[in-house]
Amino acid sequence: MKPEKLWNLLQEMTLEEKIHQMLQLPNACYQQKNNLTGALEDGTLTREMIEQAGSILSVYGAKEVRRIQEEYLKHQPHGIPLLFMLDVINGYQTVYPIPLAQGAMFDPALSKELAQMAAKEAAVSGVQVTFSPMVDLVRDARWGRVMESTGEDPYLNGLYAAAMVEGYQGDSLSDPYSVAACVKHFAGYGAPDAGRDYNTVELSDRTFEEYYLPAYRAGVDAGAAMVMTSFNTVNGIPASGNRKLMRDVLRGEMGFDGVLISDWAAIAEMIPHGYCADRKEAAQRALDAGVDIDMTTGIYSEQLADLVRAGVVQESLIDEAVLRILTLKNELGLFEDPYKSLNEEAERQIHLCPEHRALARKAAEESFVLLKNDGVLPLSKETSVAYIGPYVNNREMLGSWSFIASTDTVQTFEEAAKAWYGEGAAVRYCQGAPVLETGTPISGLGSQTLPQVTEADCDRWLREAVEAAKTADTVVLLLGEHRFQSGEAASRADITLPDVQMRLFEAVCAANDNVAAVIFSGRPLDLRRVSQKAKAVLEVWMPGTEAASAILRTITGQCCPQGKLPMSFPYAVGQVPVHYNEFRTGRPLTPEVEADRFRSRYLDIPNEPLYPFGYGLSYTSFSYQPVTIDREEAQIAALKAGDALHVSVTVTNTGKVTGTETVQLYLCDVAASVVRPVKELKGFQKVTLAPGESQTVTFSVGFKELSFTMADGERGVEPGTFIAYAGGDSRTPNAVSFVCR
Ligand code: NOJ
Numbered sequence: 001m002k003p004e005k006l007w008n009l010l011q012e013m014t015l016e017e018k019i020h021q022m023l024q025l026p027n028a029c030y031q032q033k034n035n036l037t038g039a040l041e042d043g044t045l046t047r048e049m050i051e052q053a054g055s056i057l058s059v060y061g062a063k064e065v066r067r068i069q070e071e072y073l074k075h076q077p078h079g080i081p082l083l084f085m086l087d088v089i090n091g092y093q094t095v096y097p098i099p100l101a102q103g104a105m106f107d108p109a110l111s112k113e114l115a116q117m118a119a120k121e122a123a124v125s126g127v128q129v130t131f132s133p134m135v136d137l138v139r140d141a142r143w144g145r146v147m148e149s150t151g152e153d154p155y156l157n158g159l160y161a162a163a164m165v166e167g168y169q170g171d172s173l174s175d176p177y178s179v180a181a182c183v184k185h186f187a188g189y190g191a192p193d194a195g196r197d198y199n200t201v202e203l204s205d206r207t208f209e210e211y212y213l214p215a216y217r218a219g220v221d222a223g224a225a226m227v228m229t230s231f232n233t234v235n236g237i238p239a240s241g242n243r244k245l246m247r248d249v250l251r252g253e254m255g256f257d258g259v260l261i262s263d264w265a266a267i268a269e270m271i272p273h274g275y276c277a278d279r280k281e282a283a284q285r286a287l288d289a290g291v292d293i294d295m296t297t298g299i300y301s302e303q304l305a306d307l308v309r310a311g312v313v314q315e316s317l318i319d320e321a322v323l324r325i326l327t328l329k330n331e332l333g334l335f336e337d338p339y340k341s342l343n344e345e346a347e348r349q350i351h352l353c354p355e356h357r358a359l360a361r362k363a364a365e366e367s368f369v370l371l372k373n374d375g376v377l378p379l380s381k382e383t384s385v386a387y388i389g390p391y392v393n394n395r396e397m398l399g400s401w402s403f404i405a406s407t408d409t410v411q412t413f414e415e416a417a418k419a420w421y422g423e424g425a426a427v428r429y430c431q432g433a434p435v436l437e438t439g440t441p442i443s444g445l446g447s448q449t450l451p452q453v454t455e456a457d458c459d460r461w462l463r464e465a466v467e468a469a470k471t472a473d474t475v476v477l478l479l480g481e482h483r484f485q486s487g488e489a490a491s492r493a494d495i496t497l498p499d500v501q502m503r504l505f506e507a508v509c510a511a512n513d514n515v516a517a518v519i520f521s522g523r524p525l526d527l528r529r530v531s532q533k534a535k536a537v538l539e540v541w542m543p544g545t546e547a548a549s550a551i552l553r554t555i556t557g558q559c560c561p562q563g564k565l566p567m568s569f570p571y572a573v574g575q576v577p578v579h580y581n582e583f584r585t586g587r588p589l590t591p592e593v594e595a596d597r598f599r600s601r602y603l604d605i606p607n608e609p610l611y612p613f614g615y616g617l618s619y620t621s622f623s624y625q626p627v628t629i630d631r632e633e634a635q636i637a638a639l640k641a642g643d644a645l646h647v648s649v650t651v652t653n654t655g656k657v658t659g660t661e662t663v664q665l666y667l668c669d670v671a672a673s674v675v676r677p678v679k680e681l682k683g684f685q686k687v688t689l690a691p692g693e694s695q696t697v698t699f700s701v702g703f704k705e706l707s708f709t710m711a712d713g714e715r716g717v718e719p720g721t722f723i724a725y726a727g728g729d730s731r732t733p734n735a736v737s738f739v740c741r
Contacts, residue, residue: 001330001335001336003327003330006323006326006327006330007323009078009080009326010319010322010323010326012078013078013322015305015308015315015318016048016052016301016305017052017077017078018318018319018322019300019301019304019305019318020048020049020052020053020054020301021052021053021054021080021322021325021326022054022292022293022294022300022301022304022318022321022322022325023049023052023053023054023055023293023294023298023300023301024053024054024055024056024057024085024261024293024294024295024296025045025049025050025053025055025056025057025296026056026057026058026296027056027057027058027059029045029050029053029056030050030056030059030068045298045301046301049298049301051072051075051076052075052076053082053301054080054082054083054293054325055082055083055084055085055129055293055325056068056082056083056084056085057084057085057086057087057131057295057296058085058086058087059084059086059126060084060086060122060125060126060127060404061125061126061347062124062125062126062342062343062344062346062347063344064126065084065125065126065342066126066339066342068082069081069082069126069338069339073338079335080326080329080335081329081334081335081338082338083128083129083325083328083329083332083334084126084127084128084129085127085128085129085130085131085182086122086127086129086130086131086404087130087131087132087401088118088119088122088127088130088131088132088179089130089131089132089134089148089399089401089402090102090114090118090398090399090401090402090544091114091117091118091121091360091398091402091405091544091545092118092121092122092125092127092351092404092405093121093351093352093404093405093409094117094118094121094351094352094353094356094357094359094360094405094544094545095360095398095399095402095405095544095545096114096117096118096359096360096363096364096544096545096546097360097363097364097367097399097541097542097543097544098147098148098399098401098522098541098542098544099133099134099147099148099149099150099160100146100147100148100149100150100151100522100523100541100566100567101363101364101367101540101541101542101543101563102114102150102160102363102367103149103150103151103156103157103160103566103567104366104367104368104369104539104541104563104564104565104566104616105363105366105367105563106156106563106564106566106662106684106686107366107686108159108160108162108163109163110362110363110366111160111163111164111167111363112163112164112166112167113167113359114167114359114360114363115132115133115163115164115165115166115167115168115181116167116168116170116177117356117359117360118130118167118168119167119168119169119170119177119178119179120177120350121350121351121356122179123176123177123178123179123341124177124341124342124343124346124347124350124351125342125347125351126341126342127179128179128180128332128334128340129179129180129181129182129225129226129328130168130179130180130181130182131182131184131228132164132168132181132182132184133160133161133164133165133181133183133184133219134148134149134184134185135149135150135157135158135160135161135183135184135215135216135218135219136148136149136184136185136188136189136190136212136215136230137149137151137152137153137154137157137190137191137211137212137215138151138152138190138191138567139152139190139191139567139576139577139578139579140191140192140194140195140576140577141195141495141523141524141525141567141569141570141573141576142194142195142196142491142492142493142495142523142573142576143190143192143195143196143197143491143523144197144400144485144486144487144488144489144490144491144492144522144523145189145190145197145486145487145488145490146190146486146522146523146524146567147399147400147486147487147522147523147541147542148401148487149190149567150566151565151566151567151613152566152567152568152579152580152581152613153566153580153581153613153681154210154211154212154214154215155214155680155681155682156566156681157214157215157218158214158215158217158218159218160215161183161215161216161218161219161222162218162219162221162222163222164181164219165181165183165219165222165223165224166222166223168180168181169181169223169224169225173225173328173331173332173333174331174332174333176340176341177341178332180224180225180226180328180331180332181219181224181225181226182224182225182226182227182228182261183216183219183220183224183226183227183228184227184228184230184263185228185229185230185231185232185239185263186216186227186228186229186230186239186245186246186250186260187208187212187213187216187230187234187239187245187249187250188201188203188208188212188230188232188234188239189201189230189231189232189239190212191203191212191577192232192491195491195493195576195577196491197488197489197490197491198231198232198489199232200232200233201230201232201233201234201235202235203234203235206674206709208234208235209709210708210709211581213249216250216254217254220250220254220255220256221254224256224258225258225259225328225331226258226259226260226261226328227250227256227258227259227260227261228260228261228262228263229242229246229260229261229262229263229266229289229291230263230266231263231266231269233273233275237275238266238269238270238273238275239266240262240263240266240267240269240270240286240289240291241267241270241275241276241282241285241286241288241289241291242289243285243288243289243290245289246260246289246290246291247289247290250290251290257324258324258328259292259293259324259325259328260290260291260292260293260324261291261292261293261295262286262291262293262294262295263295264295264296265295265296265297266295267282267283267286267291267294267295267297267299267300268282268297268299270282270285270286279297279299279302279303280303280306280307282299282303283299283300283302283303283304283307284303284307284312284313286299286300287300287304287313287317287318287321288313288317290317290321291321292321292322292324292325293321293325304318352409352545357545357546360544360545360546361546361549361550361553363544364540364543364544364546364547364550364551365550365553365554365559366562366563367540367541367543367563368538368539368540368541368543368550368551368554368561368563369538369539369561369563369564369565369615369616370536370537370538370539370561370563370616370617370618370619371527371531371537371538371539371569371611371615371616371617372531372534372535372536372537372617373535373536373537373617373619374535374536375535376474376514376515376516376535376536377516377536377538377555377557377619378554378555378556378557378619379474379476379516379555379556379557380556380557381421381425381556382426383426383473383474384426384427384471384472384473384474385426385427385428385472385473385474385475385476386427386428386429386430386465386468386469386471386472386474386475386476386512387413387414387417387427387428387429387430387475387476387478388429388430388431388432388465388468388469388475388476388477388478388504388508389430389431389432389433389477389478389479389501389504389518390431390432390433390434390435390478390479390480390501391413391435391478391479391480391518391520392412392413392414392429392430392431392432392478393412393413393414393429393431394412394413394435395407395408395410395411395412396435396482396483397410397483397520397542397543397544397547397548398410398483398542398544398545398547399483399486399487399522399541399542399544400483400484400486400487400488400490400522400542401487402544405545409545410545410547410548411547411548411549412548413478413547413548413551413552414429415548416548416549416551416552417429417548417552420552420556426472428468428471428472430461430464430465430468431461431464431465432461432462432464432465432477432501432504432508433458433461433462433465433500433501433503433504434450434451434453434457434458434461434500435450435480435481435482435498435501436450436482436485436498436500437453437498437499437500438450438451438452438453438454440482440498442482442484442485443484458500461504462503462504462507465504465507465508466507466508466510466511469507469508469511469512469515470511470512472512473514474512474514474515474516475508475511475512475514475515475516476515476516476517476518476555477504477505477508477515477516477517477518477534478518478520478551479497479501479504479505479517479518479519479520479530480497480501480519480520480521480540481497481498481520481521481522481523481525482498483522483542485522486521486522486523486542487522490522492523493573494526494573495523495524495525495526495570495573496525496526496529497519497525497527497530502529505517505529505530505533505534506533509533509534513535514535515533515534515535515536516534516535516536516537516538516555517530517534517536517537517538518538518540518551518555519537519538519539519540520540520541520542520543521539521541521542522541522542523567524565524567524568524569524570525569526569526570526571526572526573526610527569527610527611528571528572528610531610538551538554538555538561539563539565539569540554557619557657560618560619560620560657560658560659560660561616561617561618561619562616562618562659562660562661562662562686563616564614564615564616564662564664564728564729565611565612565613565614565615565616565729566613567579567613568580568609568611568612568613569609569610569611570609570610571605571606571608571609571610572605574602574605575602575605575607575609578609579613580612580613580614580678580679580730580731581613581677581678581679581680581681581730582677582678583675583676583677583678584675584676584677584678585600586600587599587600588600589601589607608731612729612730612731613681613729613730614662614664614681614728614729614730614731615728615729615730615731616662616729618655618659618660618661619655619657619659620653620654620655620656620657620658620659620689620691621653621654621655622651622652622653622654622655622659622661622689622728623651623652623654624649624650624651624652624726624727624728624732624734625649625650625651625652626649626734626736627647627648627649627724627725627726627727627734627735627736628647628648628649628736629645629646629647629648629724629736629738630645630646630648631645631738632737632738632739633738633739633740633741634738634739634740634741635740635741636716636717636718636719636740636741639702639703639706639717639740640703640716640717642702642703643702644700644701644702645700645701645702645738646698646699646700646701647665647698647699647701647724647726647736648696648697648698648699648726649663649696649697649726649727649734650694650695650696650697651663651687651689651694651695651696651697651728652689652692652693652694653689653690653691653692653693653694654692655691656691657691658688658689658690658691659688659689660686660687660688660689661686661687661689661728662684662685662686662728663684663685663686663687663697663726663727663728664681664683664684664726664727664728664729664730664732665681665682665683665684665699665701665724665725665726666679666680666681666682666724666725666726666730666732667679667680667682667701667705667706667722667723667724667725668680668722668723668725669706669708669718669720669722670720670721670722670723670737671720671721672708672710672718672720673710673711673712673718674708674709674710674711676708679723679725679730681730682699682701682705683699683700683705685697685699697726699724699726701724703717706722706740717740718740719739719740719741720739720740721737721738721739722737722738722739722740723735723736723737724736724737724738
């Protein structure tokens with residue numbers, strides 16, 4: 001439809017019809033097979049609301065979407081199609097690594113391909129909008145949703161935000177395999193106090209602007225069709241009723257003109273937040289802030305018409321919201337074809353097709369981070385090995401969001417290994433321990449019951465594991481969090497491995513000196529004990545459908561680990577939030593003053609995380625030449641006009657196998673009108689080198705890299721000294737300095 005016609009359409013709609021377009025219903029309302037109004041019995045929604053709601057979430061599958069759309073259009077007086085939205089977070093049927101693991105790939109281009117793949121699989125099943133990417137910056141590993149983020153760095157997060165939006169949306173929303181992206185959760189959701197989900201967010205304007213906002217901005221700049229508000233308050237005002245945040249920052253400064261949706265029930269939650277007295281006020285405040293769609297509460301449909309009639313809210317605010325919603329439906333091509341892309345045959349052809357599985361495996365392999373290796377890995381096919389642990393024979397490796405894909409499509413590690421080793425190999429497989437002790441409370445999306453395991457089972461598993469460990473040359477322990485120990489509403493105060501697994505770990509380490517630990521998790525864990533005792537530690541996150549083959553290929557050296565941490569792994573939970581790009585203090589702890597008590601330090605643990613941002617080993621080794629710069633001075637005026645310095649570093653593969661290294665550039669502004677971080681990531685490049693091969697990597701350093709929001713509020717470069725670091729992780733000492741005048 002020509003965009004101008006949408007305005008005419010709007011004029012034809014009654015006030016109620018318009019308001020219902022702003023309502024999003026959950027799937028439960030549509031679950032009865034033969035009519036649309038299955039949820040009427042619960043009394044909160046009227047028939048009219050259900051028949052006219054503008055969008056629905058969590059309904060998927062070509063057949064089901066067609067059924068509901070057909071039924072819906074029978075009642076829709078203007079032929080406006082229903083919009084279907086879903087959380088497609090790390091894949092639809094073919095599941096790839098969780099976003100935090102994608103951060104570890106340091107490869108936004110690959111994430112773009114993954115998003116494209118997910119969009120294609122989801123589109124043929126009737127999904128038109130995905131609630132992804134989540135671009136919230138994260139620093140606190142206690143927060144369960146760090147798994148949905150790409151980590152602690154604003155620059156890296158911004159690259160991923162843009163790549164994912166581009167991948168989902170393709171060249172045009174009207175393309176058959178495109179889905180609209182929804183950047184979330186605006187804003188600051190990744191900084192809840194004490195890492196407790198849904199908790200208060202208090203951030204200074206500067207920290208908010210420089211660290212938290214850039215990734216949302218990158219997603220908006222990439223053309224995201226939608227943005228989702230966050231549950232939290234931002235400096236005292238809930239995001240979903242925060243006019244300044246939504247109208248001034250998001251729509252004004254960032255120029256976002258797409259659809260703004262609340263998070264699930266977030267408009268109603270402004271009442272318990274203590275910001276709104278009742279549902280009427282909540283509706284008013286959310287509309288005033290410019291929230292176009294109310295996810296699931298029915299508050300707009302219930303309240304807005306009366307508020308308009310009472311002259312409390314202006315109908316024009318409703319019109320602008322509805323126009324945005326209609327525009328999105330139009331851009332998706334739904335007015336021309338409300339059944340666009342729905343295709344049961346394509347579902348059979350595309351879902352989990354070999355190319356998609358291959359891409360998921362490639363991503364998994366790129367995302368694994370080798371944290372430690374005292375020569376135990378990789379294993380040769382001839383090594384006698386015991387594979388022990390609750391992830392040896394387990395299909396639950398998809399992460400907490402993958403409630404659509406069936407674990408039947410996932411091979412267990414044991415199945416993959418048996419197929420590879422063949423008959424007669426000196427290999428044993430043992431359960432060792434359950435993931436969690438029976439009775440541990442655990443719930444999440446989709447049904448989940450922990451298998452009933454008795455104490456006797458546990459004892460027997462432990463005995464068998466210790467026996468196997470004694471006779472094997474090497475033990476590979478596959479340990480980790482339960483998939484529902486991270487994700488939404490999965491904050492943890494203790495971020496170690498479950499006790500029952502640590503008992504197994506200790507017993508196996510006592511029986512065998514050559515232990516490699518493969519760790520599944522949705523967050524940085526406290527792995528201090530594990531990395532003290534194991535000879536090798538490989539972090540595999542939640543790898544997705546191809547977990548088993550990717551892990552097997554990595555530990556047997558068929559591919560070489562290359563992931564780098566997108567988030568610091570703390571030494572102890574007491575350090576969090578811990579991140580590499582912290583501000584400096586007046587009493588820094590440096591090696592020269594190690595003995596001085598009166599420093600910014602802990603008495604009982606180091607300041608440094610166990611494994612820093614950007615860190616990750618390989619099966620080969622890399623050496624770096626001293627970093628160089630093409631000149632030692634630059635003029636600020638020239639930088640502003642496009643001039644740049646060039647920082648170079650030569651990296652050599654000094655080991656025995658081909659490997660891929662992510663060469664990273666960090667900058668530090670030594671003194672400025674406001675304090676600047678210790679260092680900030682400003683560029684990276686992946687290089688694949690054969691043994692003995694070298695490559696020189698050059699980074700441009702110009703206005704974009706050197707500027708920041710100065711004390712006067714302007715963005716600029718200040719005169720003074722800068723340090724450029726280039727190396728294999730955020731701790732690299734390889735540095736050169738230069739001056740800007
Ligand atoms: C709540 C979550 O916070 C959000 O990320 C998600 O997209 C919605 N629920 C819809 O499922």
